[in-house]
Amino acid sequence: MSGPLHDDDLLSYVDGALDPARVDEVDAWLAANPRDAERVRQWREQVDGLHRLFDPVLDEAVPDRLSVAAVKAGRGRSWLAPLLRIAAMLLLVLAGGAGGWWLRGGAGEGKAAPGAVVAAEALSAHVVFAAEIRHPVEVGAGERAHLIAWLSKRLGTDLKVPDLSAAGFSLVGGRLLPAASGPAAQFMYENGDGRRVTLYLRRNTDGTETAFRFAALGRVEAFYWLDGPLGYALAGDVDRERLMEMAKAVYHQLES
Amino acid sequence: MSKVESQIEAEIPGLRRYARALSGDVAQADDLVQDCLERALSRLALWRRDGNLRAWLFTILRNVWIDELRRRKVRPEQYGMDDAMEGAAAAPNQHDRLAVRDLVAALALLVPEQRETVLLVGLEGMTYAEVAGVTGVPVGTVMSRLKRGRDRLALLMHGGESAIRRVK
Numbered sequence: 001m002s003g004p005l006h007d008d009d010l011l012s013y014v015d016g017a018l019d020p021a022r023v024d025e026v027d028a029w030l031a032a033n034p035r036d037a038e039r040v041r042q043w044r045e046q047v048d049g050l051h052r053l054f055d056p057v058l059d060e061a062v063p064d065r066l067s068v069a070a071v072k073a074g075r076g077r078s079w080l081a082p083l084l085r086i087a088a089m090l091l092l093v094l095a096g097g098a099g100g101w102w103l104r105g106g107a108g109e110g111k112a113a114p115g116a117v118v119a120a121e122a123l124s125a126h127v128v129f130a131a132e133i134r135h136p137v138e139v140g141a142g143e144r145a146h147l148i149a150w151l152s153k154r155l156g157t158d159l160k161v162p163d164l165s166a167a168g169f170s171l172v173g174g175r176l177l178p179a180a181s182g183p184a185a186q187f188m189y190e191n192g193d194g195r196r197v198t199l200y201l202r203r204n205t206d207g208t209e210t211a212f213r214f215a216a217l218g219r220v221e222a223f224y225w226l227d228g229p230l231g232y233a234l235a236g237d238v239d240r241e242r243l244m245e246m247a248k249a250v251y252h253q254l255e256s
Numbered sequence: 257m258s259k260v261e262s263q264i265e266a267e268i269p270g271l272r273r274y275a276r277a278l279s280g281d282v283a284q285a286d287d288l289v290q291d292c293l294e295r296a297l298s299r300l301a302l303w304r305r306d307g308n309l310r311a312w313l314f315t316i317l318r319n320v321w322i323d324e325l326r327r328r329k330v331r332p333e334q335y336g337m338d339d340a341m342e343g344a345a346a347a348p349n350q351h352d353r354l355a356v357r358d359l360v361a362a363l364a365l366l367v368p369e370q371r372e373t374v375l376l377v378g379l380e381g382m383t384y385a386e387v388a389g390v391t392g393v394p395v396g397t398v399m400s401r402l403k404r405g406r407d408r409l410a411l412l413m414h415g416g417e418s419a420i421r422r423v424k
Contacts, residue, residue: 052375068264131326
């Protein structure tokens with residue numbers, strides 16, 4: 001034997017992913033190392049336990065609402081959903097208000113960085129609405145012209161909807177949101193795996209301009225900047241460099 | 257119903273099993289599956305016919321679950337995890353009810369990344385590479401999450417008697 005076995009070999013052994021030519025080697029190691037043998041025994045016991053626990057679900061009758069036909073017919077779920085959405089909206093307003101405070105962290109004491117409130121609101125709005133299945137947006141991408149005209153009017157400036165298809169994301173639609181300073185807009189994009197990013201826009205009240213800045217709420221990250229009449233934030237749970245590239249694409253498309 | 261729709265239909269019991277193990281709650285699990293189906297059916301045009309349908313559905317379910325976990329952090333908990341896990345076990349009729357209950361409770365204590373990895377490999381029988389695709393991390397990360405998750409489960413279920421040895 002060529003020395004101690006790596007834990008990865010033990011995993012592969014348990015999961016049947018080990019090169020068959022090496023099974024004897026692992027067997028010999030386990031015979032000589034009772035602690036690892038016990039570990040392997042417990043791992044196998046876990047796998048058996050999972051099947052005993054959850055395999056019976058496979059034989060349960062599937063609820064009617066979970067058929068392809070029912071989902072396509074758009075049969076509603078419980079009466080609870082609209083209430084939860086309202087609760088989420090209220091929390092969003094609270095989070096937006098508190099945003100300047102909890103994003104201040106890195107900047108030390110004193111005032112929050114310019115645009116931090118935009119980032120806080122954008123992150124909260126992303127967390128709330130990215131999880132929304134039936135009503136992720138108020139106006140869908142099918143009514144793009146209406147969507148843009150409506151949100152432009154409410155924000156009091158001409159909005160453009162950036163195209164993120166180069167990054168694999170297509171527009172789902174948009175919604176109007178209450179920000180601390182007045183109305184704000186959120187555009188939602190989704191890729192083929194159901195992953196979502198949102199672009200949040202609101203009035204840049206004092207005309208400050210900033211470079212790209214970064215903020216995070218848990219694993220949701222955002223790049224934000226203030227430019228001209230608006231503050232922007234692109235938020236999502238995607239690889240940071242990819243998010244940065246998409247934020248740049250948004251910036252360039254809105255510039256031109 | 258189109259061919260791919262019937263293929264999706266055939267995956268529903270498997271999605272329910274995984275969602276049940278992931279969320280530990282019958283109703284919440286079925287909500288996850290419903291949300292997953294809605295997202296999948298609305299994105300069907302983007303589905304590559306030559307791809308792995310099952311892996312795609314599990315990826316969507318996983319993203320729905322992550323979004324939901326995050327949302328629950330923002331709003332007050334709807335129910336405690338203990339209550340949620342109470343109904344998780346699909347009526348164990350074995351004599352080892354106690355051991356099985358331990359596994360359910362221990363599973364709920366794993367961090368989400370470890371829980372999903374332990375389940376995708378152990379329950380769903382996916383290869384490490386498939387799990388890497390579903391969870392969007394490298395295979396090395398999958399294996400380290402799997403190892404940590406399994407060792408933590410063993411520790412939670414067997415306490416000090418578990419032999420945990422670190423190998424660099």
